[in-house]
Amino acid sequence: MNPEPVHTDIAVVGAGPAGLSAAVAAAVAGASVTVIDAYSQPGGQYFRQPNPAVDPDPQEPRPRAGRELRHKAEAAGVRFLNRTVVWGAFEDLRLAAYREDTAQAIELQADAIILAPGTYERVAAFPGWTLPGVITTGAAQTLLKEQRLLPGQRIILAGTGPLQLVTAAALVKAGAQVVAVLEGASPGEAILRQPGQTLAAVWGQSTRLKEGWQSWRTLKKAGVPYHRGWGIIAAEGKDSLQAVRIARLDRQWRPIPGTERRLEADTLCLNYGFTPATELAQLFGVQLHWRPAQGGFVPRRDEQMQTNVPGLFIVGDGAGVGGAELAMVEGQIAGLAAARQVLGDSTLTRRIEALQPALRREQRFQQFYARLFTPGPGLDELAAGDTPICRCEGVSKATIVQTIHAGADTMHAVKAVTRCGMGNCQGRVCGPLVAAILAQETGQSPERVGQFRARTPIFPVPLTAFTVLTTEGAESAESRN
Amino acid sequence: MRIEANTRRGQPVTIYVDGTPVQAYTGETVAPALLASGRRAWRVTPWGEPRGLFCGIGICFDCTATVNGVPYVRTCQTPVAEGMVIETERPLERDQ
Incomplete structure (x- = not known):
C-alpha cells in the first residue's frame, strides 16, 4: 500500500526516441522528471538495446545512440520506472501504474504529462x-x-x-x-x-x-x-x-x-505500417482526429505538442506516425514547453522556436513517406469467412459480418455482441481489422467508424495493482466527459 | 536458433517446460528460449489453435504460459531464471 501519490514535475510515459528526448530537454531545463516505460531497458523499439547481461556497451549505431540519450537523461537527474505499465489516467494529471518485476502499485501525480506511447504494428x-x-x-x-x-x-x-x-x-x-x-x-x-x-x-x-x-x-x-x-x-x-x-x-x-x-x-x-497508441489520450479526454497518412486517429495538438487538456502533451509516433527523427524533435519541443509551463521560465521560448526548422523538415519527409507506403483496400479483403479476426477470443470474419448485418453498426456494438476486442490484447491487434470490415460492410467512412474505445484498466494488471488508488477523486478523467 | 557469431551469452540456466529441462541463458526471455529449443507453439486456444510468439513486444498476449504457478504470463517479457517452471496452457485446464 502506498497512500500518497508520488509527485513529479513532469511525467513522461514511454522511453522511446520521443520520450527520452522529452525527458532530457525537460530535465536539463531544470524540471524533476519521471519516465515510466513498460520494458526492462529504456529505448523503445527503435533504440532497442541488446541483452544487458552479455552486451552492456553496444557498438551498433542505433542502440548506441539510444544509450547515449539515456545517459544524458540520467546525468540530468531523470528517474526511470522500467517494466512499469500505466493502466489508468485520472483527473489532475494523475497516472496509475503497475511495476511488473516488483509487483508494485504506483500512483503518480504530475504538473505536466508528456505521453510518448508509440504505436502498434498493423x-x-x-x-x-x-x-x-x-x-x-x-x-x-x-x-x-x-x-x-x-x-x-x-x-x-x-x-x-x-x-x-x-x-x-x-x-x-x-x-x-x-x-x-x-x-x-x-x-x-x-x-x-x-x-x-x-x-x-x-x-x-x-x-x-x-x-x-x-x-x-x-x-x-x-x-x-x-x-x-x-x-x-x-x-x-x-x-x-x-x-x-x-x-x-x-x-x-x-x-x-x-x-x-x-x-x-x-x-x-x-508489417503493414503502424497504428498510434491512443488509449491514454482517450482516457484523459483528448480530442482525436482522423489522419490516415499518420496511421489513423491522432491527437489534436498545438505547435508545442500540447493537447486540449492543459498540461498534457503527446509526442512521437503515438501522436502520428512519422519516424524516430520527427519523434525526437517533437520530444524536445514538448520537453521544453512543459518545463516552461511548470517552471515559469520564459527564456525557454527561444529554444523551442529554434527547433521549428527541424520540425518542418521531418514533417515534409513524413508526408512523402506516407504516400509511398499506404496499403490499399485489397489488404482488408484477404480474410475468409472462417479466418479468425480477433486472435484472443477466436471471433471469425463471418461472425463479425453477420453481426454487422444484424444491426451492429458501430465498433462498440460489434465488440459487445461478438466479444471481439474484449480479450487480453484489448483490441490492439484486431481493432484496425474490425474497423476495416465495419467500414466495408456498412459503407461508412473509416473516420465515422472510429476505433474501439479505451477503458480503464487499459492493460491487464493483477487486482493488487488497484490497491494504490486513493478513493478521493479516483473517478476516471474520461468518465466525466 | 541462437546466433553464434559475434554473440556472447549469459550464464547457462535450466528451465522446465511441462517437466522437460530446457537450456537457456541469463538475460534471455522465456519465449526466445522456447523457440531456441525447437518449440513453435506453447499454448492451445479454447477452440484448439496452437499459439506461440506473435508480436514480441508484450501487446498481443498470444505467447502466454503459466510461469512458476502464475497463469497468463507473457513469455516474451519474462526473463528466464534457474529452475523456472513453465507450464503450457491448454483449454482443458482453464476452461472446463
Whole structure:
C-alpha cells in the first residue's frame, strides 16, 4: 500500500526516441522528471538495446545512440520506472501504474504529462495468419537485436515500408535464409511521378537514404528477391507455418488472378505500417482526429505538442506516425514547453522556436513517406469467412459480418455482441481489422467508424495493482466527459 | 536458433517446460528460449489453435504460459531464471 501519490514535475510515459528526448530537454531545463516505460531497458523499439547481461556497451549505431540519450537523461537527474505499465489516467494529471518485476502499485501525480506511447504494428488477417511462425516484423527485430536469435530457418517478409527492407538485411547479415521480401506498394512509381516532391522530402535525410541503400545492397548480394507489388494471400501449415501463397497485387492491393505462387517457409514477418497508441489520450479526454497518412486517429495538438487538456502533451509516433527523427524533435519541443509551463521560465521560448526548422523538415519527409507506403483496400479483403479476426477470443470474419448485418453498426456494438476486442490484447491487434470490415460492410467512412474505445484498466494488471488508488477523486478523467 | 557469431551469452540456466529441462541463458526471455529449443507453439486456444510468439513486444498476449504457478504470463517479457517452471496452457485446464 502506498497512500500518497508520488509527485513529479513532469511525467513522461514511454522511453522511446520521443520520450527520452522529452525527458532530457525537460530535465536539463531544470524540471524533476519521471519516465515510466513498460520494458526492462529504456529505448523503445527503435533504440532497442541488446541483452544487458552479455552486451552492456553496444557498438551498433542505433542502440548506441539510444544509450547515449539515456545517459544524458540520467546525468540530468531523470528517474526511470522500467517494466512499469500505466493502466489508468485520472483527473489532475494523475497516472496509475503497475511495476511488473516488483509487483508494485504506483500512483503518480504530475504538473505536466508528456505521453510518448508509440504505436502498434498493423497486421493483416488472411487464411492461416494465426499459425505459429507467422509473427510481426517487430517480433523479428526484438529476437534479432535484443535476444540474438533467428526467428526461423526459411523466412519471408511481407507488408510495406522500409522496416521490411532493413529487417530483411539484418536477418541476412545474422545468417538467416530470407526466401523473399514482398513489398505491397510500388514506391518507384510515386517517386518517378513526383520527382520534385521527392527531392524536397529527402533533402537532409542522408542517414535514412544510406541505411536504405546499404540494406538494399545486402539483399542483392545475398540474392534475396525483393518483389514490389506482391503480397501474401494465405499461410499454410498444420501445427505451424509450412508455406505461404503469394500473388501479384494491383494498385488497390487486390491479388491479380493467375499470378499466384507458393513458397515454402517456416517464418513469415508481417508489417503493414503502424497504428498510434491512443488509449491514454482517450482516457484523459483528448480530442482525436482522423489522419490516415499518420496511421489513423491522432491527437489534436498545438505547435508545442500540447493537447486540449492543459498540461498534457503527446509526442512521437503515438501522436502520428512519422519516424524516430520527427519523434525526437517533437520530444524536445514538448520537453521544453512543459518545463516552461511548470517552471515559469520564459527564456525557454527561444529554444523551442529554434527547433521549428527541424520540425518542418521531418514533417515534409513524413508526408512523402506516407504516400509511398499506404496499403490499399485489397489488404482488408484477404480474410475468409472462417479466418479468425480477433486472435484472443477466436471471433471469425463471418461472425463479425453477420453481426454487422444484424444491426451492429458501430465498433462498440460489434465488440459487445461478438466479444471481439474484449480479450487480453484489448483490441490492439484486431481493432484496425474490425474497423476495416465495419467500414466495408456498412459503407461508412473509416473516420465515422472510429476505433474501439479505451477503458480503464487499459492493460491487464493483477487486482493488487488497484490497491494504490486513493478513493478521493479516483473517478476516471474520461468518465466525466 | 541462437546466433553464434559475434554473440556472447549469459550464464547457462535450466528451465522446465511441462517437466522437460530446457537450456537457456541469463538475460534471455522465456519465449526466445522456447523457440531456441525447437518449440513453435506453447499454448492451445479454447477452440484448439496452437499459439506461440506473435508480436514480441508484450501487446498481443498470444505467447502466454503459466510461469512458476502464475497463469497468463507473457513469455516474451519474462526473463528466464534457474529452475523456472513453465507450464503450457491448454483449454482443458482453464476452461472446463
